[in-house]
Amino acid sequence: MRTCEVAVIGLGLMGSAALHALVRRGADVIGFDPLVVGEARGSSHGSCRIYRRFNFENDAYTELSDAAFAGWRALEAESGKTLLRPSRVLEAGPPGSKMVASSRAAARRKGTITGPTNGAEANAAFPAFRLPDNWDVVVQESGGILMAEAAMRAFREGAAGRIIRANAQMQRTRDGIRVTTQSEEVLAAKVIVAAGPWIAPFIPGLKRHLEVTRQVVGWFTPARPETVRYGEFPIFLVEGRRGMVYGFPDFEGRGVKAACHAHGPIAGDDEWHKLPDDRELDVVSATLAEFLPGAAGPITERDVCLYTNTLKANLRADDGEEFIIDRLPEDNRVIVASPCSGHGAKFASAIGAMLADLALDARTQPPQAFRLDRFSGFAR
Numbered sequence: 001m002r003t004c005e006v007a008v009i010g011l012g013l014m015g016s017a018a019l020h021a022l023v024r025r026g027a028d029v030i031g032f033d034p035l036v037v038g039e040a041r042g043s044s045h046g047s048c049r050i051y052r053r054f055n056f057e058n059d060a061y062t063e064l065s066d067a068a069f070a071g072w073r074a075l076e077a078e079s080g081k082t083l084l085r086p087s088r089v090l091e092a093g094p095p096g097s098k099m100v101a102s103s104r105a106a107a108r109r110k111g112t113i114t115g116p117t118n119g120a121e122a123n124a125a126f127p128a129f130r131l132p133d134n135w136d137v138v139v140q141e142s143g144g145i146l147m148a149e150a151a152m153r154a155f156r157e158g159a160a161g162r163i164i165r166a167n168a169q170m171q172r173t174r175d176g177i178r179v180t181t182q183s184e185e186v187l188a189a190k191v192i193v194a195a196g197p198w199i200a201p202f203i204p205g206l207k208r209h210l211e212v213t214r215q216v217v218g219w220f221t222p223a224r225p226e227t228v229r230y231g232e233f234p235i236f237l238v239e240g241r242r243g244m245v246y247g248f249p250d251f252e253g254r255g256v257k258a259a260c261h262a263h264g265p266i267a268g269d270d271e272w273h274k275l276p277d278d279r280e281l282d283v284v285s286a287t288l289a290e291f292l293p294g295a296a297g298p299i300t301e302r303d304v305c306l307y308t309n310t311l312k313a314n315l316r317a318d319d320g321e322e323f324i325i326d327r328l329p330e331d332n333r334v335i336v337a338s339p340c341s342g343h344g345a346k347f348a349s350a351i352g353a354m355l356a357d358l359a360l361d362a363r364t365q366p367p368q369a370f371r372l373d374r375f376s377g378f379a380r
């Protein structure tokens with residue numbers, strides 16, 4: 001039986017970042033994933049994700065954003081590829097918007113805020129918008145377009161020869177963690193489980209704390225292409241009537257990519273087959289037509305993706321949607337990584353390093369907010 005120091009099950013953005021960090025630390029690591037980069041399954045596929053330095057979800061994420069920023073720059077230097085393309089990020093909502101207020105507060109703690117502060121100013125600065133004049137607006141200069149698939153490829157490239165392209169199962173034994181596929185058997189001293197929407201079967205008791213939802217994405221032919229060009233038009237997060245709609249400037253000649261952040265219907269972990277129809281993308285089309293007429297237009301491409309949403313904790317209360325990154329309380333050899341809830345990608349370079357540290361250094365502890373023992377089923 002092959003042996004290794006660490007096995008990584010699941011090589012989406014999180015698992016491939018961990019694999020990469022472990023290789024860089026000289027660890028004897030093997031990764032498992034049936035998918036090759038570019039296959040449209042899991043939560044990390046597709047060309048891009050939003051990188052925000054300041055995160056309305058929780059001020060505590062700013063530190064992780066900064067660590068991730070340094071991580072992306074290091075991976076760019078190593079791979080020679082551009083992985084994080086700079087872009088402003090504009091957030092807008094009705095007067096009193098919590099989203100805008102918390103991003104503003106997080107940004108203020110780190111320095112000055114420039115740019116439009118209300119709808120009228122945003123419409124003047126970015127003609128694609130038609131926001132109500134009195135809406136709240138904040139623009140962060142230090143955002144970016146994370147090239148998701150290119151990043152996963154760069155992470156995996158550094159680990160060639162250590163990847164087994166197969167579905168894996170694991171069994172904890174006294175001698176180690178037995179990781180098996182149809183044709184391979186590996187005994188690992190530690191295992192990182194980063195299986196995205198497929199994670200629950202690996203970690204008994206986790207299922208009731210997670211909810212996997214179907215998220216639909218569309219590319220729209222902009223009515224005024226000159227107003228949505230990369231570099232002149234920001235990434236946007238707009239609190240529409242039926243949920244927050246976010247999107248990107250046209251940086252790859254495919255039109256404006258946009259989607260709704262509100263959780264879609266609960267999905268099975270393998271529900272990929274059906275692309276969204278116009279009805280499913282109606283919230284996005286309507287929000288673009290109302291608040292970003294320059295970006296609105298016919299749908300040219302569609303995609304489906306899954307969020308693995310963390311539900312509210314019941315022991316150490318939180319608002320939900322916080323990551324799960326921790327050692328399994330009943331078996332410290334198992335490291336659990338479920339950092340999604342629709343906002344994990346931007347942090348992957350830092351989360352990969354955190355997971356590698358958790359596997360290699362028993363003194364390392366995850367941030368309190370990410371620990372499993374906030375759930376009664378995992379109390380220490």
Ligand SMILES: Cc1cc2nc3c(=O)[nH]c(=O)nc-3n(C[C@H](O)[C@H](O)[C@H](O)COP(=O)(O)OP(=O)(O)OC[C@H]3O[C@@H](n4cnc5c(N)ncnc54)[C@H](O)[C@@H]3O)c2cc1C
Nearest residue numbers: 010012013014042043044050168196305340343344345346
């Ligand atoms: C539509 C959409 C938009 C998003 N936008 C943003 C954004 O703008 N900014 C942001 O920061 N985040 C965003 N996110 C969230 C982000 O993409 C996710 O948090 C991140 O991709 C999660 O990565 P992961 O590696 O945990 O999961 P995944 O990418 O799902 O990886 C899990 C991997 O595990 C593998 N696997 C499963 N079972 C097994 C098994 N038995 N054996 C071996 N391998 C297995 C799968 O093949 C898969 O490759 C978005 C997500 C979606 C869906």
